[in-house]
Amino acid sequence: MKQTEANLAAGGTANIISTSMTSRHRRSLRDVWKEYKRAKYIMLLLLPAIIWYSLFYYAPFYGVQIAFKDYNLMDGIAKSPWVGxxxxxxxxxxxxxxxxxxxxxxxxxxxxxxxxxxxxxxxxxxxxxxxxxxxxxxxxxxxxxxxxxxxxxxxxxxxxxxxxxxxxxxxxxxxxxxxxxxxxxxxxxxxxxxxxxxxxxxxxxxxxxxxxxxxxxxxxxxxxxxxxxxxxxxxxxxxxxxxxxxxxxxxxxxxxxxxxxxxxxxxxxxxxxxxxxxxxxxxxxxxxxxxxxxxxxxxxxxxxxxxxxxxxxxxxxxxxxxxxxxxxxx
CATH class of the missing domain: 1.10.3720.10 (MetI-like)
Known part of the structure; x- marks a missing residue:
């Protein structure tokens, strides 16, 4: 009986700690979001850089698969056969x-x-x-x-x-x-x-x-x-x-x-x-x-x-x- 009560107490403590950590995490996210909102016009200055990197650095990752295909210009990337x-x-x-x-x-x-x-x-x-x-x-x-x-x-x-x-x-x-x-x-x-x-x-x-x-x-x-x-x-x-x-x-x-x-x-x-x-x-x-x-x-x-x-x-x-x-x- 005492062992069961101890387990329940430990479980309750763990749940309290987990809930506390979750609430702190949520508060942290809210604080970060507030900071972003306060500096929203400054953050907009990042937009051109984000668009640039997205278009010219991350979007081309799709074409890396050409290295593993027998690429044909007429068939395109998707229809070209794989060659490993x-x-x-x-x-x-x-x-x-x-x-x-x-x-x-x-x-x-x-x-x-x-x-x-x-x-x-x-x-x-x-x-x-x-x-x-x-x-x-x-x-x-x-x-x-x-x-x-x-x-x-x-x-x-x-x-x-x-x-x-x-x-x-x-x-x-x-x-x-x-x-x-x-x-x-x-x-x-x-x-x-x-x-x-x-x-x-x-x-x-x-x-x-x-x-x-x-x-x-x-x-x-x-x-x-x-x-x-x-x-x-x-x-x-x-x-x-x-x-x-x-x-x-x-x-x-x-x-x-x-x-x-x-x-x-x-x-x-x-x-x-x-x-x-x-x-x-x-x-x-x-x-x-x-x-x-x-x-x-x-x-x-x-x-x-x-x-x-x-x-x-x-x-x-x-x-x-x-x-x-x-x-x-x-």
């Missing part, structure tokens, strides 16, 4: 160029990470040391400018500047007594040209987020370091870099996630048949096979493969960053 993983098998077996394309993509992207990722950090640190504010603003504006030019324009400029017969770069090289270099047509120099030109275009723009992080560093830390006799180099090493390290970690995770994005716009406008062997990447291959040769199912499979690898790389980078003691994305 045949497109992925074709990607690794029947496509003789796929291994070379993967290798080119990883090598070029690796160069971008090794040389291009630290560049805006270093430039932001240099900007942070400038004391003449007018000179600092002018320099920053000059460094930002190439970001706003398309690769169509920049590719034309680079072709002219790096021309072996009329380009100013080769004019200087020949003036120094060396032989001219075919930067845009020599496979030995083309990857170098890609990386340097990408850094020139984006390094200024990439400093914005790091300069914002530097602006949030407590100035009292520098005052204390000066009192302890630390010079500018030691202040940068022991105060500035540790303070912006969380931002660097987040940016590094995002950059690793785009490991297989080696710069479609840049390469498409700069490469030519003479350098296909070292510059043909996944995105340019998908463009030629999908748009020009109408192999929609195969190129969708290649794109899906690329995105799955990118997602896995984000998870791996986030795990390693958190294991090292830094903040991750999640």
């Amino acid at each position: 993983l045949d497109q992925f098998k074709h990607m690794f077996t029947a496509s003789n160029d796929f291994g070379r394309i993967i290798r080119n993509t990883i090598i070029i992207s690796f160069y971008h990470i090794v040389f291009g990722f630290p560049a805006p950090i270093v430039l932001a640190l240099l900007f942070n040391e400038l004391r003449l504010q007018k000179f600092k603003r002018i320099t920053q504006s000059i460094m930002y400018l190439p970001h706003f030019l398309s690769w169509v324009v920049l590719a034309g400029l680079l072709t002219t500047i790096l021309s072996p017969s009329e380009g100013i770069v080769n004019f200087i090289i020949k003036a120094l007594g060396f032989k001219e270099i075919y930067f845009m047509g020599n496979p030995d120099y083309f990857r170098f040209t890609l990386v340097v030109s990408a850094m020139w275009k984006e390094v200024g723009w990439g400093t914005i987020i790091y300069l914002a992080a530097l602006a949030g560093v407590n100035p009292h830390l520098y005052e204390a370091a000066v009192m302890d006799g630390a010079n500018r180099w030691k202040q940068t090493l022991h105060i500035t870099l540790p303070q912006i390290l969380p931002v660097i970690s987040i940016m590094f995770i995002l950059r690793i996630g785009s490991l297989l994005d080696a710069g479609f716009d840049q390469i498409l406008n700069m490469y030519n048949p003479a350098v296909y062997s070292v510059s043909d990447i996944l995105d340019t291959y998908v463009y030629r096979a999908g748009i020009l040769q109408l192999q929609y199912s195969f190129t969708t499979a290649v794109g899906l493969f690329k995105n799955v690898i990118a997602f896995a790389m984000v998870l791996l980078a986030n795990y390693l960053i958190k294991k090292s003691g830094q903040e991750g994305l999640f």
